[in-house]
Amino acid sequence: MMKRLLVRGATVLFAVAVAGALAAGCGTPTPTITMISPTSGPGGSDAAITGSGFGRSQGTDKVLFSRTEAKVLSWTDTAIAVKVPSDLQPGSYMVKVAVGSTTSNQVAFVVKATAPEDASRRGEIEHNTPVKAMLSYLQARGEPTSGYSFQVNAVSGSDPDWKIDVSFYTGNPQPAYWLLHRVNGSWQVLAYGTDWNPQQLGAPGDLRIVPVEPPAPVPPAKPDTQAEAVQAYLASKGRPTDGWVLTVGKTSSQDGNWEVIHGVRDGSGDNFLVVWNNMLGNWQVLADGGPPWTGVQFKGKDVPSDLNR
Numbered sequence: 001m002m003k004r005l006l007v008r009g010a011t012v013l014f015a016v017a018v019a020g021a022l023a024a025g026c027g028t029p030t031p032t033i034t035m036i037s038p039t040s041g042p043g044g045s046d047a048a049i050t051g052s053g054f055g056r057s058q059g060t061d062k063v064l065f066s067r068t069e070a071k072v073l074s075w076t077d078t079a080i081a082v083k084v085p086s087d088l089q090p091g092s093y094m095v096k097v098a099v100g101s102t103t104s105n106q107v108a109f110v111v112k113a114t115a116p117e118d119a120s121r122r123g124e125i126e127h128n129t130p131v132k133a134m135l136s137y138l139q140a141r142g143e144p145t146s147g148y149s150f151q152v153n154a155v156s157g158s159d160p161d162w163k164i165d166v167s168f169y170t171g172n173p174q175p176a177y178w179l180l181h182r183v184n185g186s187w188q189v190l191a192y193g194t195d196w197n198p199q200q201l202g203a204p205g206d207l208r209i210v211p212v213e214p215p216a217p218v219p220p221a222k223p224d225t226q227a228e229a230v231q232a233y234l235a236s237k238g239r240p241t242d243g244w245v246l247t248v249g250k251t252s253s254q255d256g257n258w259e260v261i262h263g264v265r266d267g268s269g270d271n272f273l274v275v276w277n278n279m280l281g282n283w284q285v286l287a288d289g290g291p292p293w294t295g296v297q298f299k300g301k302d303v304p305s306d307l308n309r
Contacts, residue, residue, distance in 0.1 A: 029052065029053035030053055030102055030104070031051065031052070031053040031054050031055075031097045031098075031099045031102060031103070031104035032051045032052050032053055032104055032105060033049055033050075033051040033095070033096070033097060033104050033105055033106075033107050034050055034051045034052070035049075035050045035051070035107070036048070036049050036050075036095055036107050036109055037050075039108070039109060039110065040109065040110035040111070040112055041084055041109075041111070041112060042084070042111065042112045042113070042114040042158070043084050043085060043086040043087065043088050043111055043114060043158065044083065044084060044086040044114070044157075044158030044159055044204070045083070045084050046073065046081060046082070046083055046084070047070075047081070047082055047083075047084055047095075047109065048079065048080070048081050049063065049079065049080040049081075049082065049095070049097065050078060050079050051078060051079075051097070051104065052077065052078055053077070053099070053104075054075065054076065054077050054078065054079075054080055054097055054099060055075075055077060055099055056076065056077050057075060058072055058075040060100075061075075061097070061098060061099045061100065062097075062098050063080060063082050063095065063096075063097055063098075064095065064096050064097075064098060065084065065085055065088060065093040065094075065095055065109065065111075066093045066094055068085045068087070068088060068093075069085070070082040070083060070084060070085055071083040071085075080097065084109070084111060086158050086204075088111045089111070090111050090112060090113040091110070091111055092108050092109070092110050092111075093108070093109050093110075093111060094106040094107070094108060094109075095107050095108070095109050114157045114158065129186075129187055130150075130163070130165060130180055130187045131150050132187075133180065133186075133187040133188060133189050134148075134150060134165065134167065134178055134180075134189060134192075135148075137189040137192060146240070146241055146242055147169055147170035147235070148167050148168070148169055148170075149167065149168050150165055150166070150167045150178075151165065151166050151167075151212075152165055152166075153165055153166040153177060153209065153210050153212065154207060154208060154209065154210050155207075156203065156204040156206055156207040157206050158204045158205075158206055159204045161181060161182040161183070162179075162180070162181055162182075162198075162203045162204055162207050163180050163182075163207075164177055164178065164179055164180070164198065164207065164208075164209055164210075165177070165178045165180060166178070166212055168214060170235070173214035174214065175194075175212055175214060176192060176193055176194065177191075177192075177193065177194060177196075177209050178191070178192050179191040179192075179196065179198055179201060179203060181202075181203075190202075223282050223283045223284065224282060224283070225283065226246070226248070226259060226261050226274050226283050227246050227261075228283070229272075229274050229282070229283035229284055229285050230244070230246055230261055230263060230272050230274070230285055231244075232285070233272065233284075233285035233288070240265065243265045243266065244263045244264070244265045245263065245264045245265070246261055246262070246263045247261070247262050247263075248260075248261060248262075249261060249262035249271060250306075250307060252304040252306055252307050253306055254304040254305070254306055255304050257275055257276040257278070258273075258274075258275050258276075258303065258304050258307055259273075259274050259275075259307075260272070260273055260274075260290075260291070260307055261274055270288050270289065271288060271289065271290055271291070272285050272287075272288045273285065273286045273287045273288070273290060273293050273296060273303065273307070274286070275298050286298060286303075290308075291307060291308050291309060292308045292309075293307070293308055
């Protein structure tokens, strides 16, 4: 009888031990961080955490920089991408992953000071990638793409993929502002004009329009060549100035200061009557569409007769 009781008691103890072992082995794995990359950066930058036991999805779990929760960009069981909290002061912070009531080991991340916006960049002529995006935007809306000048207005300190440029159109003193966002290496125009708010369109909170004064009027450069004179003439008439192939059609044998310039654009041709202005030291266009050049004079002098034929 005693032997039977001992066996029964041993069976109970074994069952309890097995149950305890199963409970310990089949519970939620402890989250473990093996690496954070990079190990330092400014607030608002991205960081990748690798390890194990994070769970297949985030749910209510979180990543903490000391006590500050970071925005999670992606979450898997072995890797988490986060955005470093932008409101952290420069210094060293211990990063941990909180999964339910369990927290991981902690690794250090140094938050660097964000470099102040370089005021000297304002007015800088930007590289052609953003400019191409703005010109494509104009072209898609049937607006002219020539006569614009572009400058950097502001760049986000927390995310340099967001910026504002300013443009001026020839003859219009009012600035127009552009909200630009770089995605996968390509700049996109999100807004153009003046009636928009960067943050309502997803821009970082530090990106603001910097009001600018229109540039002082600059006298047009003197046309040193016949081609420049034709370009200036076309611009004054509101006609396209790009895509022209210009050649000297005829130089007057009576007065070498007079010429006819033949131009072709998109298969259509035109003639421009040009004259060298000795007083100003530059070429100028008197008329187009001839010959004949009916009623055209320069300083009271008629067009040489050999150019009227």
